[in-house]
Every structure is written in structure tokens, then in C-alpha cells.
Amino acid sequence: MDKKQYLEEIDRVIKEGKFKDDWDSLSQFKIPDWYRSAKFGIFIHWGVYSVPAFGSEWYSRNMYIQESKEYKYHIQTYGNHKEFGYKDFIPMFKAEKFNADEWAQLFEAAGAKYVMPVAEHHDGFQMYRSQLSKFNAYEMGPKRDVLGELGDAFKKRGLELCASSHRVEHWFFMGHGKEFDSDIKEPLVCGDFYWPAMAEPDHQDLFSPDPSQEFLEDWLLRTCEIVDRYRPKVVYFDWWIHHSAVKPYLKKFAAYYYNRAEELGIDVAINYKHDAFMFGTAVVDIERGQFADQKPYFWQTDTAVAKNSWCYTENNNYKTAKEIICDLVDIVSKNGNLLLNVGPKSDGTIPKEDKEILLEIGEWLKVNGEAIYNSKVWRIAGEGPTTIEEGQFTDGKTKVFTFKDIRFTVNGSYIYATVLSYPKNGRIEIKSLAEKNASKLPHFHGIIKDVSVLGFEEQVDWERTEEALIINTNNVQSEKPVVFRILVD
DSSP: OOHHHHHHHHHHHHHHSSOOSSHHHHTTOOOOHHHHHHOEEEEEOOSGGGTTOOSOTTHHHHTTSTTSHHHHHHHHHHOOTTTSOGGGGGGGOOOTTOOHHHHHHHHHHTTOSEEEEEEEOTTOOBSSOOSSOSOBTTTSTTOSOHHHHHHHHHHHTTOEEOEEEOGGGHHHHTGGGGGSSSSOOSOOOTTSSSOOOOOOOSSTTOOOSOOOHHHHHHHHHHHHHHHHHHOOSEEEEOGGGGSGGGHHHHHHHHHHHHHHHHHHTOOOEEEEOTTSSOTTSSEEEEETOBOSSOOSSOEEEEEESBSSOSSOOTTOOBOOHHHHHHHHHHHHHTTEEEEEEEOOOTTSOOOHHHHHHHHHHHHHHHHHGGGTTTOBOOSSSEESSOOOOBBTTOTTSOOOOOTTOEEEEEETTEEEEEESSOOTTOEEEEGGGOSOOTTSOOSOOSOEEEEEETTSOOOOEEEEOSSOEEEEOSSOOOSSOEEEEEEEO
């Protein structure tokens, strides 16, 4: 690739396009309707780190931190780092059982509408065909264009291909390997697997020292290459892009991506964390967490089926399907989407536990999807005693919901009330739908014409009093959330 020529092409597209590389121009961004309506997507962390399958997807960094559990495990299992480094896992990453069509079939059955494979993680191994480095899955390891194959398979099933880039953290990710006699040593040049392996800041959020111009231009080219070759509908960035030195390149990428999308006639979006983007120029993402309250803006949670790792490890601590469904319902009621991660094994198979969770979610969505897909927020997100801890990295604790915890969405002529934990006696009181409330303006003062329950053949007994909409059922029993469809006039 002629890098200079590609950089000039990026500048040309920005100069001639609607979007310029400044916040004023990028604020013209509009969230795609398809994205708002989709509600549920799949994230995929799969790469060279799936071979050791130990600790987490940060194995490539942690194995070079002396005295860490990964460092000790590596020596015990593979030998010293000088003779067997992270690069030596690449030939072991064969993906011999990888079948993109099988993955697509599973994700469709799970009820997902978009899928976000990690195109490049912090380790620097590209899961796609690239002209910028030979360290990619098309030329090494599986010797397959993983992102391309998945894109083709998803298209057949109406799933939107998205892609994530965690490349920017590679600036420091392999740097600890220079602190002792390992296989990471100078000279390292652009395009090398370990390059640049700079020293890691004492705190990874520090804005100093700055990544170099050479590294940032390489980052921009890699990210634009993904856009031009694969046309992802959403591009997701991990946290370190909020670094001050990255901002000019981030604006360039956004302008280029949005302009290319305009040329192609497709609707796209960017996910970001913290304040990497000016609010309103892309979509806010909350990692492993949620908002406590409904938001007036559209947002997304990204989390995983496992509590301990994004990638496959041999001892993953899995959530239950019910936990994830409750989170999905809560997130959608607050104007968000859920992006749920799975971690395939290095041979390309998706673990049994991941499959079972996805299929359970899919079965629930087949019955209750009308309360989720294409839905909009109601006047309030919900009611009930259980509070949601707000912020990132709060999903490690299992939430215990009660029959009083109810979430609301609207779709067409219906208000949907989802009871997160259904009582055995079948009695539900929805206070937000009371006939009136003397102390304040009621949430709803319209006419309820009918109440039905999704997934059960039962005539629902209901009445609306001044205190609540009271629902009684005789045969409704479920371990998972139960949805009531309320027809209003």
C-alpha cells in the first residue's frame, strides 16, 4: 500500500464530502433508524489470545508482566519468553473448525440484528485481509479473511456487519516485554507485530506521553482500510481513543467514514466510550454497565456472557440467560441497545455454554420480541424497588429482581409492561398505570382497552383502579420475564 497516497485520498474525501473533520460538521450525524430499532447485537472477541485461553483477552500484555499469573502460567506451560513469545501462538491459531455460516445461523437464532467481530484487538493481530501488515489472519494462522467471510454469511441472513478496533492501545500493549530478556526487542519498525511496544503509562488514562505521528497515521489507515474493504455499519472503539493526541485522527476517521457512507447510500454509526467524541457526533457506549434512569439520547451497553473475560478461557464464569434478558429489557426501556459478547475457541467453535445462553435468549425473543424490536421508550422506564447501579464495570454483581420490578416500552398501539420476576400467585399491580394519582399528574390517563400476555394462552383478568392496573393470571408461570401487551386508545 502507498500510505502517502491513501492519506491524501482520506483528505480528498473529507474536503469534497459533507462531513469535515471538526465537531461542528460531525454534529450533522444522524443515528440510523435500523440501529435504533435493532436493540440487540452480538460482539465477538476471537483472536490469537484464544489459543492460551488463560486469564483474559489481555494475555498478550499480561504474559510479559513479571510475576503476574499469566507470566507464571506461560513459563510453566510454554517455556521462557525468549524462546516462546506471544507471536509463537500465531501458527497454533488454526481456526480449523471455523464456519461463518454456522455462526450466522446461531446469531440469527439468538435474535440478534447486528454482529460486531473484533477486527483487531490490542495484541495487534488483524482478523482480516490487510495491506498494512502481514500479521493478519489472511496471511498467517487461519489464513482466512475472517471478517470477510463473516460479512458474507451475515448478509445472507439479514444481519448487519459491524467491526471493532482496539488498535490504539497497541501503542503500549506489548511494552513490558522490553523490561527483561524476551522476544520483544528493538529494532521494531512499523508493520512489525510487536511495534511499537512503548512503555505503558503508570495509569492507562494518562494523556502523556503522546503516541507518535507515525503510529497515529498507521492507526488511521488501518481503520479506514476496514471501512473501505468491508463497509461495516457500525465501527466500535475501545477506551484509549479519548487520548488527546488521537483526537485529530479520530475526527478525520469519523469524517471519512460518514462521507464514504453517504457515497454508498448506507446509514452508519460509531461507538465510543468516555468523552472521546463530542456528544451527538457518535453513539455513547457503556462498558459492562447500564444507566440507572431513562435517557433522552440513544446509547449502548457492551457486555459479555462471561463475567470474567471477553474471550474464551477454560474457566469462564457465565451469567444466566435470565440475567441477560433482564438487562436487555432494562436497557431497551431506557433508550439503549445491548451488545452481547461471546468468545469462540481457537479452533473456531463457539463454546457449548455460549450457545445455550444465546439460544435461550433467542427463544424468549421469539415470543416477546415485539416489546423489544422497533420499540420506543414510554414516559418512564419502569417501576419497582430494585435499583440499577449506574456506570461502567457494574455487571459483576447478579441483580435480584422482584415481581414489583416492571419495565415499559411502546410499540404502535401498545404499551408493553415486562415483569422481570413473575410471581407464583399470578398477581401483578402496575402502579404507573393507575386510573389517577391525586398527588401528582398521572403517568398515563388514557383508556386501556385490553390486556393480554405474550406466550401464554390465557384470558387475562384485569381491572384498573385509582391505585394500579391490577392483573391476575392463573396459568402463567415462567422463570424468565413475562410481558403484558396493553392496548390503549
